[in-house]
Amino acid sequence: MTLILFNKPYDVLSQFTDRGSPTTRATLSDYIDVPGVYPAGRLDRDSEGLLLLTDDGRLQSRIADPKFKLPKTYWVQVEGVPDDDALHRLRSGVMLNDGLTRPAEAERIAPPDIWPRTPPIRVRQSIPDTWLSLTITEGRNRQVRRMTAAVGYPTLRLIRWRIGDWMLDDLAPGAWRAA
Template identity: 50%
Template sequence: MLIIFNKPYGVITQFSEHEVYPSLKEFISHKNVYPAGRLDADSEGLVILTDNGALQNKLSDPTSNIEKVYVVQVENIPSSEDLAKLEKGVMISKYITKPAKVRLIEDPMLWERVPPIRKRSSIPTAWLEIRITEGKNRQVRKMTAAVGFPTLRLIRTSVGNYKIGDLEPGNYYVVE
């Protein structure tokens, strides 16, 4: 079985209860499925759950080189030089990230986030599409911060061939 889930903001990617955040068990009724990778509570979007251990390992293992796509709202407007730094790989936590594919995109049509992103009239924001083949803890947030553009909102839209599409936050569907 494979489940495509649109994880809302503020939900933790585990089934056990958490003292602060709602968990997956409040959204997913199927038993014996486990997340293939994680999204931190501050991030939204695609989480794949499966009962297939081999598939879970393949999707989670950075050595599989499976592409993960994120749309990311950052503070300020990065230049092409800033994007080139992200594409080359940046130092985060004593580690240089693998090269990424990064581009500026138009504001995507998304659901409202609750709570909304803070807005500052004096600081513009931009949206990026970032494609990586790793997935270390808070990697995309650390990457954008390392080049001077803090992440305000982060949504994973695909992992390999699996895409979130038009699925609303908190909803899921079963593929197999």
């Protein structure tokens, strides 16, 4: 069994080919040359961080399928400074257009010591930003971004730091290692 931890850079698709796009976009094949592995779950093109790849279909299902409730931790840079009420709402579950989310673990954190993003996020001098650690146990489409927006704090940058027991640690963007 092969399991790969990959730090997906911003603007890279979580698949090995880019079908249907008139322009060529970066894919996993630009970074990983290991036959027979497939991503266990997704990470949006505009998100960064941990993506697991495996050649084991059972493990892939266990990681990706929401019924297993595998916790995923994200470091989220949001616009503004979320108050205690916003954090409480994230912890209680947020009503989205596709229903109420499961409760999340949510806390403000110090800005993490991480790589710069290319291109950088948009910065507005008059509006501060804050980093949150948000742990969810489901995987709806763009869920973290929709949750922070629903409580009034749009996401500027999103990095998946952990999936279950696997963490990014010191893995550089575009780098991978076998678990």
